[in-house]
Amino acid sequence: MIIHPLITQTEDLAALCERLAKSDFVSVDTEFMRENTYWPELCLVQIANTEEAAAIDPMAEGLDLSPLLDLLTDNEEVLKVFHAGGQDVEIIFNATGRTPHPIFDTQIAMMAISQSEQIGYSNLVESWLGLTIDKGARFTDWSRRPLTERQIEYAIGDVTHLSKIFPKILKRLIKTGRGAWLNQEMEKLADPDNYRNDPTQAWKRIKAAGRNPTMLGRLKAIAEWREHEAQGKNIPRGRIARDETLADLANHPPKQQSDLAKVRGLSQGWKDNEIGKRLMATIAKAQPLPDDEMPPRAPRGAPLGKEGALVADLLKLLVKIRAREIDVAARLLTRSDELELLAAGVRKNLPILQGWRYEVFGKDALDLVEGKLAFAVENGRLKMTHVDDEVPQEAATETGEMATAEDEGGQATG
Template structure:
């Protein structure tokens, strides 16, 4: 594999892109910082094929135009591990979500490695290589980058190349590549990476404990915080904490003095910001009832239903085990509840999830099959077939 080193000039970038021009896929990773900012700061882009590898310094370029062309080329597959954060930072940098993509974390979940297996653990499991992670918390914005940082960065795509080849081969052998495509299409939807002021209240921890009118106030407060964080390029929690937002939404203060006395309000908050908070409280308080955010309308499960879902989860694990796939990749407990309730959009009624587990679980829930224990394993007995053979259900 030819190492192009750290690319920080347009000439070097053109040479690398020319070298990989005919590759149908490329492994991609990014290093970024966002601990002190709202927007992630892209600090390094690593790319590799089977024959070439490079670290590209985006801080050295005013325009990454040629690189954008590659990232958005529909004929070139972009390979990531745990792609969502990389896709977000590249979307913000280039204005488009890279596509098409292959996420080795998702692919691994379809092969029994767990739903959110980490990169180092997956490299160890598949390639029997232990990665050095000592640089994982390094400051990628500082220049010059050290030799240790660059080695760490290169390894993140060097072994990603090998992972992709191994996982793709195994998926193809099992006929599961078609399972992967809907998951990848979902990852590249632009709306996933766009700011949502109206829905910001849903990210406030503890919002489910509020009443509908309080949620209307929280909606305005969370939208204000999101705007402030974005405009100042600061983390949301630096503007005001979730706990403080919840308290304000519950108490709905109308005076600056009352607001300033509240626990959790940031020290040194200015008069302008306090007035804006009070305006948000007033707007939310006066919102017509029909516009209030709707809390979850799902009724709690009855005790008997909880038992059914518990058994359904056990069956899900067994059906997934038979297919050598992680049960978490197939469905969550909420998905089993949705199937039990007959919801039209239940994930287990569609695609490969139905094939792996949804169809069998559905038959059991409708009373067409029965639970049995055979040789220390649970399974399902088809009642119609059993009746036809003259068997009785134990």
Template sequence: MYIRDTESLADTIETLMAAPVVAVDTEFMRERTYYARLCLVQLGTAEESFVVDAVALEGKLEPLARLLTAPHVVKVVHAGSQDVEILLRATGSTVAPVFDTQIAATLAGFPVQVGYAQLVKDLLGVHVDKSDTFTDWAARPLTPEQVEYAEADVRYLPEVYERLHERLEREGRLAWLAEDFERLADPKTYEVDPREQYRRVKRASSLDRRSLAVLRELAAWRETEAQRRDTPKRWLISDESLVEIARRTPGSAAELSGIRGVNDKVASRSGAAVIAAIRAGQAVPEDELPRLPRKDRIPSGAQAVADLLSAVLRIRAREHNVATTLLASRDELERFAAGDRDGHPLSTGWRRTLVGAELAAIADGATAVRVKDGRLAVIPVDPPSEASGSDDA
């Protein structure tokens, strides 16, 4: 059903409020704006699917918020962080409780970031057409084929949810997902701090600390201005130009326009604000200058230990049918091997239970790894006897 009026939307939401599980997806456009423009909202149960025209109903999606926040209705998404963020902005409400089939699939043996079409094919044996991925969803009218394509994104999600939920419940892994899903539903996850955006600027690490303070002010200005104008950040000033401005600190609009990538229009329209940001960065006291975190060099011995831990990690991932990268990355393994375990993913929650405690015992010498019958085996290490080191006799 294609919904384009408030009455139909209200009736649809009333129907869906009685369902225990509702699939949710969105189509949006973001190429020319800072904030994504919501174009469609797809909603589905095991029996029927709906496509809500968010362009026709812009500013009139209040009934949808009831469903998104209903505590008795599980909202199922796939790779849903962008969907949740966009719906939060469009309705003022987060999506909770939420179940993300892409996250859940990694605990059921599927690759990290498995696509929706592949998951549907593997679990249900159904082919989903993804040929209209780059459709301009803001253009109207939509063709019946476009509406059907959008609807397919929720048509199979309830059954995928049921299959994954049943498998993970049987294997005692549903509780492992709670933290990830709580984070997905938390509005704080999507908050943007303009004064932290300098850390994401490409080539920021090439700057000294004083220039980094200038970059922090410049990046904060760019973020706030892009939000105000609802325009992509790169359309204001690119990362490369921002870094060059921070390095050269021009003192006038004329000097600013001499930097590659900064045209006269930008210099005249935003020059005063950019110069003010530069001066604010230059005024930061020495003891308050920002510093980018450096990746500490891991001792060569710890790297060798990480190699050993990696072998055990792969074995346990295969045994438990879990994606290896879901347990730990190479960087995380090296940190763990070097003894940096406070708050480490392998030191808490289900990862510790599954493999973290065992890896810690190996790294600390409490257990050993050896080859047995052509396979790696982890065995306890016998404690030394009291007499083993005695010279009496």
């Protein structure tokens, strides 16, 4: 494989992308920093096919990334392969307003051919290629220039290894016939809605007790305010105020700005500075959350009930058994909240009752809920056995006679 020197010139990048555009797939990775900024700072992009690989320096003066971004977001003929690519896709979306497509994520794919829930890249390389990755450059400051040869070699290795692993995973998926299982998961990863930063929706990420519309309206207003403050200063939102501080402000709003000095998580300076004034103005203007924005009630507690909770536990055990039987990650089959909905009697709009998930797991999950499936131990291992819908008449009669005899204190005999 040809490893190119670090690309810092637009013409070199354009020539590389023109060649890569003829490939069936490219493997992609990024290095970025986001500890001190609101928006992740892109520091390096690595890309490879089966024949060549390169690292691209987006911080190089005068470098136009358009050829690369067009290849990743506009070229539908080339599959873009990532590993745990959510943050990489986010960076590309922030730069273009588009996401890479079509897309393939090897971490997600591993869930369909093994019980690995979130296999790390190092473990992926070791299991498929038998190589141990040097982790020395993993936590480096990628924004510093110049980059060392060791840093560049480490970074390019991420995509050269991936370009060798992807065909092997694809071959295994084809052999198992599970490729179609992943289509929905990959489309989710490429959905632009996952990466749109809407400040009006920021409140949904904050844990706050209660369902009071007035409190939630305040939480929505101050969470949106924090997003705008952080964006304007390009600093992490937590540097403005932490989530728990916002929840406290929403539940116990200060009456005047001087009270901000008493709020845990805010400094004394808030009692008379400009940002404190803006916060108080936001709280004063907050409106109760409309009915159509109220969060749905969680399917827990009373609606599920004690018996339902036990059924949900049995369903979770069933998931583990089925995942082990077919060598697939349980997380790919279903989630705990979905099992609780099923146990509570919900049957509509559940993914496990649709498509391949129904055939592989949902059908048995329904049978368990309806008493048609039972647990058994065979050779020291848990397994599931189907229970006959109806007990044969002779067996039922005999069972009834035995029970009657025992009730009367007699000795039951066969």
